[in-house]
Amino acid sequence: MITNLHIKNIGIIDDITIDFNNGFNVLTGETGAGKSLIINSIDMILGGRFSKDMIRKGTKYAAVEMCIYIPELNESFDDDYVVVSREVHLNGKNLCKIDGRLVTVNELKDFMKNIINIHGQYDNQTLMESKTHINFLDDFCGKNLEIYLNEYKRLYIEYISLKSELNKNYGDEIEKQRKLDILNYQLTEINDANLRVNEEQELDEKKKIITNCEKISNALNLSTFKLENNILCEIDNILRPLEKIESIDNRYSSKVSSIKGIYYELQEHLNDLNDYKYELDFDDEECRVINQRLDLIYSLKRKYGSNIEEILNYKNKIEQEITDIENSDEYNRQIKMKILKIKESLQELSNNMNNIRKDYAKILEKSINKELKELEMINASFKVDITFNEEMDFKDKGLNNVEFLISTNTGEDYKPLTKIASGGEISRIMLAIKTVLSDVDKVKTIVFDEIDTGISGSAVKAVSEKIKKISKKHQILVVTHQAILAASADYNYQIKKIVNNGKTTTSIKLLKEKEIIEEIAKISNGAITTIAIQHALELRRVSTL
DSSP states (O other): OEEEEEEEEETTEEEEEEEOOSSEEEEEEOTTSSHHHHHHHHHHHTTOOOOGGGBOTTOSEEEEEEEEEOGGGTTTSSSSEEEEEEEEETTSOEEEEETTEEEOHHHHHHHHTTTEEEEOTTOOSGGGSGGGHHHHHHHHHTHHHHHHHHHHHHHHHHHHHHHHHHHHTTOSHHHHHHHHHHHHHHHHHHHHHOOOTTHHHHHHHHHHHHHTHHHHHHHHHHHHHHIIIIIHHHHHHHHHHHHTTTTTOHHHHHHHHHHHHHHHHHHHHHHHHHHHHHHTOOOHHHHHHHHHHHHHHHHHHHHHOSSHHHHHHHHHHHHHHHHHHHTOHHHHHHHHHHHHHHHHHHHHHHHHHHHHHHHHHHHHHHHHHHHHHHTTOTTOEEEEEEEEOTTOOOBTTBSEEEEEEEEOSTTOOOEEGGGOOOHHHHHHHHHHHHHHHTTTOOOSEEEEESTTTTOOTHHHHHHHHHHHHHTTTSEEEEEOOOHHHHHHOSEEEEEEEEEETTEEEEEEEEOOHHHHHHHHHHHHHSSOOHHHHHHHHHHHHHHTO
């Protein structure tokens, strides 16, 4: 339940804190005082949409902080009390926290959905979503269904797991053959290429030489010509005079020997360069073969790996997968046998659950129709529509689909709740359902935003009695303009609009008994008169009987 609500910078709300109590809490006040802003603030912290236009003028952000008492979740938190908060900034920044931990808006929404439910005139939460109806019916069925449902869920998880395993292991014969065809094609393509690990590097080097063949040839021709006809000739001319004097002095002899060494080394370089020229003899066919081979390697790299080594590793992987698929028949046969056995159990459990749901659906229909009559919907009729999937398309809760239907007038067809047009009818239908399901409804706090819209007289009294009944097991927050609802409350809060120094703000106050009587009088009469006070006292007295 909500124990404390702190709101800052939302609409005309500057900074207010509200301490709520368990039971029936009513919020009253004049139009424009800020009642809807409080509901919007609660919706904001439930993860609902919040427009930046709602941020108070002159401020940069809006914030809501709520302390909730949830002892049933104390294993997940350090305390029975958990603080949740959300800030929305003008610059788009959105900060959400649960117990001090930063979370996303969706995480906040998921956490709060089973703690607080806001029911407005056109509320589409929970009961207005047909997919949730089976959950309410199952909760209403209680332990009679729970035994079967728990066993079904256990088997269903195993069933999904085995089906997934079968798909991974190519249990489907068509899929298996399709995969084998693909793998064998890939294996043949790689094998036919007959790749070598360093082949691409060798081909790239050769292609580089071919591409620059003319440039290399010109350079070699020029270098060998200069070396042979200029440099070596000049060195020979240098050696001849020196050879004539080398016998005179050892110094000349050593120099001759050194220069001859240079001559012979240059002669070797000349021979090598001449050999290189002969190696440049490429024909067009050889160029075509190299390019074709490189194109093949590039094509395989796009499909199977960034280099030849990765392609060959992929080839090994393909060979292993082909072996696994070809040897998978026996394993798949065992999986299929397990699936078949589980399906038989799931079908039996689904049949049992179907029977229980149908039996309890009749009780639920009867109970809700009784509540509708007491809520002045004399001609309304509520129905639980249950269908059974004969195609054995198992879902997480069996083979049933459940939807709540309503006929609001005698002779009219039953329609989904979402098709109901009247706000007053929606309010009472929802209230009837919540009254019957209050024992099993997991939501601890229910907020009714002007549930009295579109109804008056005895219908309001009936609504008040129903809410009072629900408040015995849930925390109830009601925003109302009806004196009867205000008189029935356990706790009354007055919301006022205050203008101070040219600024409008909202204030909220928990009323004492004398103030409650005056507020009821004002609501019922528009002014606090003696007659209005007497009427308020009588409403208060009757509501406590």
